[in-house]
Amino acid sequence: MTNASEVLSSIQSAFPAAVSDGKVESDDRLWVTVDSKKIRDVCKYMTDKLGFDHYAGSAGVDWIARNEMEVVEIMASYGIHNVVAMLKVKTPRDNPSVPSLVDMYWNANWYERETWEMFGINFEGHPELYPLLLSDPLVGVWPWRKDFKGYPDLTTGERAVQITTPEGYTEYRFPPTPAEIEAGTVVTERPKYPTFREREEAHIKSDSEMIMHLGPQHAMVPGPFLLDILVEGERVKKAFLDLGYIHKGIEKIMENRSWLQGITYTDRMCYVAALSNNECYCGAVERLLGLEVPLRAQYIRVILEELSRIQSHLIGTGEFLTLIAGVGFAPWQYMIMDREKIISLIESVTGARLTHSFVRFGGVRNDLPEGFDEQCRKVFPYMKSRIEEFIELFAQDPIYHARMENIGSISPETAKRIGCAGRVLRAAGVPYDMRIEDPILVYPELDFKVVTGTRGDSADRIDCTLREMLESIHIIEQCLDKIPSGPIKTEAKIPKKIPAGEAYYRVEDPRGEMGMYVISDGGDKPYRVKVRGPFYATFQTLTPLLEGVYIADAVAIAGSMDGCPSESDR
Amino acid sequence: MDGIIDTITQFAAQEPAIFALIIGIIGAAVLSAVVNVGAMLVIWADRKVMSDFCNRFGPNRVGGRWGILQLGADAIKLFTKEDVIPAGVDKGVYVWAPIIASAGTMLVAAAIPFGALHIGGKNYPLVVANMDISAFYVEAALSIMSIAVFMAGYSSNNKYSILGAFRGIARMIAYEVPMGVCVISVAVMAHSLNLVEIVESQTVWYAFAQPLGFVIFMIALVTDLGRVPFDQSEAEEEIICGYSTEYSGIRWGLLYFQEYNNFLLGSILVSLLFLGGWHGPIIPIPLLDMVSPMIWLLMKVIIVIWFIILIRAALFRLRIDQVTDLGWKWMLPLSILNLGWAVIVGSYFA
Numbered sequence: 001m002t003n004a005s006e007v008l009s010s011i012q013s014a015f016p017a018a019v020s021d022g023k024v025e026s027d028d029r030l031w032v033t034v035d036s037k038k039i040r041d042v043c044k045y046m047t048d049k050l051g052f053d054h055y056a057g058s059a060g061v062d063w064i065a066r067n068e069m070e071v072v073e074i075m076a077s078y079g080i081h082n083v084v085a086m087l088k089v090k091t092p093r094d095n096p097s098v099p100s101l102v103d104m105y106w107n108a109n110w111y112e113r114e115t116w117e118m119f120g121i122n123f124e125g126h127p128e129l130y131p132l133l134l135s136d137p138l139v140g141v142w143p144w145r146k147d148f149k150g151y152p153d154l155t156t157g158e159r160a161v162q163i164t165t166p167e168g169y170t171e172y173r174f175p176p177t178p179a180e181i182e183a184g185t186v187v188t189e190r191p192k193y194p195t196f197r198e199r200e201e202a203h204i205k206s207d208s209e210m211i212m213h214l215g216p217q218h219a220m221v222p223g224p225f226l227l228d229i230l231v232e233g234e235r236v237k238k239a240f241l242d243l244g245y246i247h248k249g250i251e252k253i254m255e256n257r258s259w260l261q262g263i264t265y266t267d268r269m270c271y272v273a274a275l276s277n278n279e280c281y282c283g284a285v286e287r288l289l290g291l292e293v294p295l296r297a298q299y300i301r302v303i304l305e306e307l308s309r310i311q312s313h314l315i316g317t318g319e320f321l322t323l324i325a326g327v328g329f330a331p332w333q334y335m336i337m338d339r340e341k342i343i344s345l346i347e348s349v350t351g352a353r354l355t356h357s358f359v360r361f362g363g364v365r366n367d368l369p370e371g372f373d374e375q376c377r378k379v380f381p382y383m384k385s386r387i388e389e390f391i392e393l394f395a396q397d398p399i400y401h402a403r404m405e406n407i408g409s410i411s412p413e414t415a416k417r418i419g420c421a422g423r424v425l426r427a428a429g430v431p432y433d434m435r436i437e438d439p440i441l442v443y444p445e446l447d448f449k450v451v452t453g454t455r456g457d458s459a460d461r462i463d464c465t466l467r468e469m470l471e472s473i474h475i476i477e478q479c480l481d482k483i484p485s486g487p488i489k490t491e492a493k494i495p496k497k498i499p500a501g502e503a504y505y506r507v508e509d510p511r512g513e514m515g516m517y518v519i520s521d522g523g524d525k526p527y528r529v530k531v532r533g534p535f536y537a538t539f540q541t542l543t544p545l546l547e548g549v550y551i552a553d554a555v556a557i558a559g560s561m562d563g564c565p566s567e568s569d570r
Numbered sequence: 571m572d573g574i575i576d577t578i579t580q581f582a583a584q585e586p587a588i589f590a591l592i593i594g595i596i597g598a599a600v601l602s603a604v605v606n607v608g609a610m611l612v613i614w615a616d617r618k619v620m621s622d623f624c625n626r627f628g629p630n631r632v633g634g635r636w637g638i639l640q641l642g643a644d645a646i647k648l649f650t651k652e653d654v655i656p657a658g659v660d661k662g663v664y665v666w667a668p669i670i671a672s673a674g675t676m677l678v679a680a681a682i683p684f685g686a687l688h689i690g691g692k693n694y695p696l697v698v699a700n701m702d703i704s705a706f707y708v709e710a711a712l713s714i715m716s717i718a719v720f721m722a723g724y725s726s727n728n729k730y731s732i733l734g735a736f737r738g739i740a741r742m743i744a745y746e747v748p749m750g751v752c753v754i755s756v757a758v759m760a761h762s763l764n765l766v767e768i769v770e771s772q773t774v775w776y777a778f779a780q781p782l783g784f785v786i787f788m789i790a791l792v793t794d795l796g797r798v799p800f801d802q803s804e805a806e807e808e809i810i811c812g813y814s815t816e817y818s819g820i821r822w823g824l825l826y827f828q829e830y831n832n833f834l835l836g837s838i839l840v841s842l843l844f845l846g847g848w849h850g851p852i853i854p855i856p857l858l859d860m861v862s863p864m865i866w867l868l869m870k871v872i873i874v875i876w877f878i879i880l881i882r883a884a885l886f887r888l889r890i891d892q893v894t895d896l897g898w899k900w901m902l903p904l905s906i907l908n909l910g911w912a913v914i915v916g917s918y919f920a
Contacts, residue, residue, distance in 0.1 A: 212729050219806045234733075234890060323807045326798050330883040333624035399799055399886040551733070552889040555808050 002081040004030040007050055014045055021088075025287075028438065029504060033088045036098050042087065043073065043101060051080035055105035055419055057537070059517050059530035060115040062093075064146040069096045069121055072517065074504065074532065078416050078430060082437050084504055086517070091121065100126040107419030110540050118144035130193050133244040133569060137173075140190035144252050200228055200240050208232050212551075216245045220323060220555050223565035225539075229546065229554055236554050239546035241539070247569040254529045259285060259498055260361070262526060267355035269531065270567030272315060275301075275308040275346075276509040277567075278359035281529070283440060284518040285361050287503035291490055297363040298441040299483040300349075303376075304358065305507075306472040306479075307346050310383070312510035313465045313472075314339040316562035317390075320462065323559035324403055324552075331393065338386050341379050348372060362490030373480050380473050387473075391466050394459075404459035408545045408557035411456060418541045421534040422512020423464045424561060428456030434508035445482070448475050458560035465562070497524045509534045511562060535561070536568040597698040598676070605679045609830040610641045616830070616879055623883035651819035656727070659816060663725035667718050668817070668824035674714025675831040681707050682838055683766055685864035686848045693848070693863055695766045703763040708839060709746075709753045712794055715832055716742035719803060722825060723813035734812025737890050738803035741793055744897030748905035749790035752783045755905070755912035756843050769847030777844040779915065783908040784844045786901055791836045793893070796829060798882040802890045833875070841870040 004024045011019055011032065018038035023031040034042050046052040054076040061070040073087040089098045100123035101108040112123045113132040120142035123129060131139045142148065160172040194202075200211055209232045216224035224245035230238040250269055254262045266277040279301060286293065293301075318335035325332075343353050348369050350356040358365050394400050410420065415428040425432050431450040435443045451467045453460030500522035506515045512534030521527040538561055546554045582589040614629070618637065621628025633639025655661060681704040683697035701707060716738055723735020756776055760768040777784040793800040804812030814825050841847060847870075848863030858865075888896070 210729055212733075219810065220808070233736075325886040326801065326806065326882070328620055328624070328798065328882045329886070330624045333626060337625060397886065399888060402892055403886055403889060550889055550891060551808050552802070552805070552887075559807075 002050065002083055003027040004083050004085075007046075007083050007085060008032060010050060011042060011046070014049075015042055018042060025503075028082045029084055029086075031086045031088065031502065033090060036089045036091055039073070039087065039089050040099050040101065040104065043075070043104060046075055046085065047104070051077050052083075052085060053080065053416060054078045055101070055108055056084070056513070056515060057530075057532040058101075058108065058111040058115060059528070059532075060119040060121055060144070061519060061528050062119060062144065062146045064093070067093045069093055069119060071098050071115060071121060072530075073101065074515065074517065078432050079437065084438075084506070086502075086504060095122075096120065097122040097124055099124050102126055105419070106417060107537060107540055110536065118142065120145065128199075130196075130199070131244075132242070133247045135244065136195070143249070196226075196240070196242055200230070203230055203238050206232075209237065214554065214558075220558065221565070222319060222559075222563045225563075225565040225568075227542075227558065229551070231551060234550050234552075236546050236549050236551060239543040239554070241543050243539075243565065243569050245569070246566050250570045251529050251531060254526055256525065258496070258524055259526060262529065263359065264355075264357050267357050268566075269533070269570055270509070270511075270535075270564045271354045272312045272564065273308060273510045273567070274355050275305050275358060276507050276514060278357065279305055279440075280505055280507045280509075280514050280516045280531075281518070282359045282361055283507065284503045284505035284516045285498060287505055288498050288501050288518060288520055289361065289492075289494070291362040291492060291494075293362055293441070294487045294490060295442070295484050296367075296486040297488045297490075299479050300364050300368060300488065301359060302441050302443065302446070303368075303476050303479045303483075304346060304349060304356075304364075306476050307342055309472050309510045310469045311339045311342040311346070313469050313562075314342070316510070317462055317465050320559040320562065323555050324400075331390065334386070335390070338383060341383070345372070345375060345379060348375065360489065361494050362492065363488050367488050376476065376480060380477065384470060384473060387466055387469050391463065394462065394466075401459065403552075403556060404462070404560075405457055406455065407458045407549065407553050408560065409455050409457035409460075410541070410545070415456065418544070419537050420512075420541055421537045422509070423451075423461055423468065424456075424538050424541070425512065426451060427453035427460035427464045429454055432513075434506050434513050438506045440505075440507060442479070442482075446475050446478050458556050461560040461562075497522060498526075511535045511564060511567070512538060531570055533567045533570065535564050536570075539563065539565075539568050594698075598680075601679050601698050602676060604684065605675070605831055605834065606827070608834045609827060612830045612834050612875060613827075614638065614641055615875060616833075616882075619876060619879045620883055623880065645823070648820050648823035653820065654818050656816050658727040660725035660727070663721050664816075665821075667722035667725065668821050668828070670721065671715055671718035671825055671828040672831075674711060674718060675828050675835065677711040677714065678708055678832070678835050681711070681765065682835055683769070683842065683847075684838070685861075685867045688852055688860055688863050693770070695769075696864075697766060700764070700766060704765040705753050705757055705763045705768060705843065706750075708765070708835075709750055712832065712836070712839075713742055713746050715794075715828060718825070718828070719813050722817065723803075726813070726816035728816050730809040730811070730815045731813050733809050734803045734805075734815070737809075738796070738813060740890060740894055741796075741800060741802065741897075744894045745790045745793040745901065748786055748897065748901040749794065751902070751905040751909055752787040752790065753843065755780055755783045755909045758909070758912045759916040761916070765842055769842050769849070772846045772849060775844060775846040775849075777846075780908055780912050782904060783912065786905045786908065787844065788840065790901065791840060792878060792881065793897070795833050795836055795878070797833075797878060799885045799888045800893060801887060802893060805887060833878070834871075837871045837874040837878070838867070840874050841867055845870045845874070 004027055008022045008024055008030050012022060015038055018035040019032050021033040052075040056074040056076045059072045061072060063070060069091050071089045075085045075087060091098050098121060100112055110132060112126055113129060115121050116123060116129050117131045117134050117139055161175060163171050163173050165171055209230055212229050212231050214227040214229060215221040216226050226242040228240040229236045250265050254265050262281060263278055266281045267274040269277050314335045318332040321329050321332045347353050350358040410428045412429045415425050415430060429452050431452050433450040436450060448471045451464050451471060453464050498520045500520050502519045504515060504517045506513060514534045515532035517530040518526055519528040542558060545557050618628045629637025629640035631637060632643045680699045681701060683695040686693040686695045719738040720735045723731040756768060757763045759776060759779060760771040762768060796803055814822055817825055848867040850866030852859050853862040
């Protein structure tokens, strides 16, 4: 088994001139600064020789005091070892530019686009450096830089100027006032790039093709995102995806709130999996503080996160069923009803149905209520029989098989290459689960297996989801047996100011691998929080999957991903 | 009483054309009232039974806990809504599509016997136009709805609409043929294309005499009605509302209503062709014995309607290419096989 210090010494011996500031936090975390000219070589070396075949994302950091910017490439591995390497690439603050990794890692595309539009860091060699999350008027103000002064208040609409576009649509523009230009709060020079519409229409080759919207306002989308498909008859020839319709800038907001207040924001990223998000943020801060969580609190966290996984899977599957069967499909309602039982269990502990803000640094907010154990044990046999019934229902349905089998299938190699996460990956047969790979809390003491599929198609994804719920119930039952009595919060006092440092923490969200990269500069607020969302990673793979399928399949594929645009936009 | 009947008979003898016209107008009025009220009840049943399957309440505010007046409220709302004709639509076609849909439904209703009155040991069928080829006529007139669907989709100047219209047409072509063959199989056994005679000749229900034909006809009918698993032309999750995306207010209401009119008429047609129509033991109670054939027919129709609603709650939607595949590669050969069976059995018992 490779560990972090071995990886570091291997890189240092291979590239003695290019790497510096190597730092090993534990057996599975390492930070290293890499010369920007050599970053591509280092990445290639790590992928080929050291088994870092999982490009897990990148984060931009604006070090205004040092007058430089940083791009942190997060490298991990699909099961070969569990080391996560953070490669920092430094670049001067005026005219920042780093080499792009898109041609090496397909999924670097979105991460680099996001870093570009938020920080203005240019990625040399990126083929399509267009905005992803931001709307066009905001591109060029580089909003996540530390010296961003804020955009003029557009909420009142008093300054709006009505413009009729050449196509005959009415649009509203907000011309900057002279005072604002003087103060430098608005950008007069913007990057030039083709608009989304122009990029789409460049693909239309003949009169028989047309572009159809499946979102942001469409019965198919689980939340607002734009999915345009270029169709010829019933065939989808190409798909275009645009995010940012529910972009809340949570990472930036958290930089301006105290450490504790940040927990509430993580709730809002994905409200059906709020507990995993809480856990991810709190876990990262606990790493910074070096806190040990009491055993009882660990068990409570595991119980609640697994309950949260069950309810998230139930609503995800239920919503998906309506996509291929119509809203009248009865099992969807039954799933919602069953989910209600789980929700009430969670509610009895946290007091909230969706946004719990329950996990705290070094513990949990409150203890399990009286009789929680009996309540769980009453619900679980029913849930098990119900889930088994659902599995059987789909297994015997010929229409379900005709619609779902071999639709949107991904091979294990492709799934690894394009950086999928969660059950999309597991359905393809890759047993990659954060609970095994990067065990946190009491997961190492629990007995459960990673559910995998064989074909990687939509049917497998749903099957994996359903069987994962059975595993979750199994985990909770063990926890209820084993849970010790004791304190639910750490004895240590949590300081207002967290010591300077950085941490990367991974949890298994219902949608897959979720990571948070938290940097502290010793202040009472996070210096930077980067969320590596699981659906963001999976979402990126949607467009290539949709090429060449029928329109109805496009809906089935997109639905089987169990999307949460709220989390991918953040 | 006798005097009135005498006057009417005299008038009919003197002016046969005018008499036929008056009878026709009265018949049309009664017919549209019966069919439309029936379709309203079907819509109510659809929503209420569906909600039962899904463990919901369904309509439960207007008209007591059964929500029986919900449709009245909906109709008032639709009638009072602003009539929007979107810019860019082909106005003439757009406006006429719902009207043609209604006309097509009424054409179907004209030839369908809604039951029979049992008077003096004889059944008197209740049918407006008792024509000799009514079975075939009804089957043909049912497809007028598809033309209206295509008009609505084509004129709407909307991508979802045109796809919905294309899907509707593709489905209709694939399923009208096996459906027609099934009707012919029934006619072969009954030695008649007249619906009344088909019913009267069913000593054994044709559902038992030719089970294959019954199954194919049911599937083709559900397809014709555009209900799950064959609702591709208005698949909400794919193409919003299909052909009726651009319609609103009472124009949308008319289009929507015709689907349920067809639902009701189609269910009656199945009962007539395959389930023995109004056959059943005569209830030996005065007055009730007169309407007992209608009671039997009504019960059969309700069971068919309930079954089709159940399908919607239980099945997934097929993809359009699978639908056409199923139609051409399975339904059509099987229906022809069934025709062969009907010919053999029919000529043996003739």
